[in-house]
Amino acid sequence: MTIIVTDQGFAPAQPLHSVSLADVASHEGIVDLAHTDDPAALTNYLADLHLIRVAFPAFSDGRGFTIARRLRMMGFAGELRALGPVIADQYAMARRVGFDSVEIPDDLAARQPQDQWIYRADWQSHDYLSRLRA
Numbered sequence: 001m002t003i004i005v006t007d008q009g010f011a012p013a014q015p016l017h018s019v020s021l022a023d024v025a026s027h028e029g030i031v032d033l034a035h036t037d038d039p040a041a042l043t044n045y046l047a048d049l050h051l052i053r054v055a056f057p058a059f060s061d062g063r064g065f066t067i068a069r070r071l072r073m074m075g076f077a078g079e080l081r082a083l084g085p086v087i088a089d090q091y092a093m094a095r096r097v098g099f100d101s102v103e104i105p106d107d108l109a110a111r112q113p114q115d116q117w118i119y120r121a122d123w124q125s126h127d128y129l130s131r132l133r134a
Helices: 021-026 063-073 088-097 106-111 114-119 128-133
Strands: 002-006 009-012 030-033 051-055 079-083 101-105
Touching: 002 106, 009 114, 021 030, 051 063, 063 079, 063 088, 088 114, 101 106
Parallel strands: 030 051, 051 079, 079 101
Antiparallel strands: 002 009, 002 101
């Protein structure tokens, strides 16, 4: 099982029918991207997608953040979800680059409970420039 994290807290993940980039032509609105996929390959499909999940193989691999930013710059307006062991300390960055939610494994949710994520839900205030302006 997995947990969906949003600015409001935790919610159980619902089963989804997603396809990989290799099978994007047969999508039903949901695509999973690997951390090594080129988001430009989705250019012709963006208008038809309502959810793109970007895989993070480890919390120390930040390529998913770049993919999210590129998708938003390409005009993707649907839900963008980080998938994998993203940690609570990275939540503000995930939101800043364009992710709407994070899908984490249950064991990570047990180690980093909801209150740690909600603390970072005010992601617009948790950055260097905001602290300088204060």
